[in-house]
Amino acid sequence: MIRTLLWLLGGLLLGGAIHIIVILTLPSLAEETVWTRIAALDARDRVVVLPDVEPGEPNPFGLDPTLVYGVCQVDLSEGPAYMSGTMPDAFWSVALFNEQGIVTYSTTNRDGIGTTLDLGIFNAAQTRLLAQQQLDIEEGLLVVEAETDDLFVLLRLAPPHAAMRQRFKDELAAVTCSSGPSS
Amino acid sequence: MRFVLHLLVMIAVALGIGFGLSYYALTDGRLFGAARAGVWTAWPDIGTTMPNPYTRSHIARADVLQLGRSEGLQFTATTDSAGQPLDLACNYRLDGHTPMATFWTLVATDPEGVNLARKGGDIAIRSSNLARTNDGAILIHVGRHLAPQNWLELTGTGGPFSLVLTLYDTTAFSGLTSAVEAMPTITREACS
Numbered sequence: 001m002i003r004t005l006l007w008l009l010g011g012l013l014l015g016g017a018i019h020i021i022v023i024l025t026l027p028s029l030a031e032e033t034v035w036t037r038i039a040a041l042d043a044r045d046r047v048v049v050l051p052d053v054e055p056g057e058p059n060p061f062g063l064d065p066t067l068v069y070g071v072c073q074v075d076l077s078e079g080p081a082y083m084s085g086t087m088p089d090a091f092w093s094v095a096l097f098n099e100q101g102i103v104t105y106s107t108t109n110r111d112g113i114g115t116t117l118d119l120g121i122f123n124a125a126q127t128r129l130l131a132q133q134q135l136d137i138e139e140g141l142l143v144v145e146a147e148t149d150d151l152f153v154l155l156r157l158a159p160p161h162a163a164m165r166q167r168f169k170d171e172l173a174a175v176t177c178s179s180g181p182s183s
Numbered sequence: 184m185r186f187v188l189h190l191l192v193m194i195a196v197a198l199g200i201g202f203g204l205s206y207y208a209l210t211d212g213r214l215f216g217a218a219r220a221g222v223w224t225a226w227p228d229i230g231t232t233m234p235n236p237y238t239r240s241h242i243a244r245a246d247v248l249q250l251g252r253s254e255g256l257q258f259t260a261t262t263d264s265a266g267q268p269l270d271l272a273c274n275y276r277l278d279g280h281t282p283m284a285t286f287w288t289l290v291a292t293d294p295e296g297v298n299l300a301r302k303g304g305d306i307a308i309r310s311s312n313l314a315r316t317n318d319g320a321i322l323i324h325v326g327r328h329l330a331p332q333n334w335l336e337l338t339g340t341g342g343p344f345s346l347v348l349t350l351y352d353t354t355a356f357s358g359l360t361s362a363v364e365a366m367p368t369i370t371r372e373a374c375s
Contacts, residue, residue: 007189011196018201023208023236027243034246055300055338062247062296064349065306066288069248091285091351095230095251101242103230106251108352110285154248158286158351160311 027100034061034101038152043073047155047175052165068157068168072177074121076149081121083153085175088168089115091158096121098148105144113142117175119153121146153177208237209244216241218356220366223258223348227356230254247296255284255351261343263369271299272341273374274326279367281321284353286310291325291337292345299344301336308335321367328373 037060041048053065063069074081083094087109094117095106109115119142122130127145130137137143155175159168208215216237217224228238230252242249250257262268263275281287289308291299300306308323314332316322324330325346327337337344346369 004189004192007193008196011193012200014193014197015200015204018197019204019208022201022205023240026205026209026240030243030246032246033243034248053298053306055298055302055304055306057297059292059296059298060247062245062249064288065290065298066309093251093254093351095254097248100239101246101249102232102234102239103249103251104232106230106253108253108285110352111253156254 033099034097035099035150035152037061038071038073038097041071041073043071043152045072045074045178045180047072047173047177049169049173066158066162068159068165068172070155070157070172070175071152072155072175073150073152074177074179076121076123076126076146076151076179078180080123080126081151081153081177081179083117083119083121083175083177085117086171087115087117088157088159088164088171090160090164090168092117093156094119095154095156096144096146097152097154098146099150104146104148104151107142113140116140117155118142119144121151121153121179123147123149205240209241212237212241220258220355222260222262222264222369223366224260225256225258225356227256230256250349250351253352255349256353256355258348258350258366260346260348260369263371265371267371268343269346269369270341270374271327271337271339271344274324274328274330274372275346276370276372277321277323277325277346277367278370279320280365281310281348281367282350282353282355282365284310284350284355287348287350287353289323289325289335290347290349291335292347293339294343294345299337299339301338304336308333323367324372326372328375 047070050069053059093108157168228234229249287310323333325335
């Protein structure tokens with residue numbers, strides 16, 4: 001009897017170990033990730049407005065149908081990334097995703113930045129250089145330090161009414177996004 | 184013979200616990216990374232820069248563009264307040280208050296995330312375009328059958344669905360406690 005219980009206890013412990021291994025390895029096992037699907041959009045150094053969510057159609061990115069989304073992929077290995085544009089006077093937010101699909105930075109227009117989007121993304125070495133050179137940073141420029149070089153930026157705009165969607169999309173498409181030596 | 188039997192039992196228990204617990208942790212997730220408020224489930228850690236391992240696995244499994252922590256939080260309900268799974272054959276009524284947020288949206292999706300709203304109708308309910316009761320509470324009808332006031336009209340013949348409430352720029356879970364005091368209740372109405 002005791003022997004059977006010990007075997008069961010062994011099974012429980014082994015099950016716990018399997019559980020921990022599954023949870024820890026699952027993120028690295030996925031073949032198709034948000035990153036690969038964003039990469040397929042050809043959004044390198046430019047803002048791509050994501051298509052609207054339609055009823056009855058698949059929604060692979062899990063988007064909110066009332067919002068307008070723009071995405072831009074950047075690579076900091078050659079130089080910092082820079083994003084600038086004027087946003088409409090409504091709720092908008094910006095999020096920085098890494099290759100694992102984890103948000104490493106996010107903010108909204110309520111953080112005192114109003115309708116001006118002026119975002120500089122630097123990796124650790126570039127931030128250090130920026131501090132050493134004691135360069136004057138333009139007022140209003142949002143400096144974000146990223147831990148990895150490969151990133152994508154997601155902009156969310158919330159049109160108060162469906163009739164404003166097209167205007168919001170146009171304003172989103174006019175946002176500039178660049179990375180590397182030219183920026 | 185006894186040894187082999189014990190070994191088989193141990194392996195069965197290990198596999199059952201290992202994979203069963205993992206599946207539970209990433210679907211329901213109540214004792215792991217997910218938080219419940221009434222019938223609504225959210226993953227409060229999902230938009231942080233260092234999510235816990237369970238939330239990290241949930242992100243990989245869900246594979247969607249989640250909200251950053253400062254952008255908002257998404258709640259999902261798959262059952263009504265009586266514990267019955269949400270069924271497209273029925274109408275539902277949402278009553279109550281929502282946590283403080285700049286605005287929120289409500290959509291109905293099938294288990295694959297496909298939006299179930301009627302083509303040509305409102306695809307979602309937005310907090311700013313809502314008729315409210317005198318005390319500021321919300322009263323929303325969701326379903327295929329005609330309903331008064333705020334109505335999210337759905338299509339489809341039946342089957343399970345989810346309600347997704349997305350709060351933008353919200354204070355939910357930002358305090359010292361993980362409790363969310365106010366979330367709407369979901370009451371089943373007529374079915375056909």
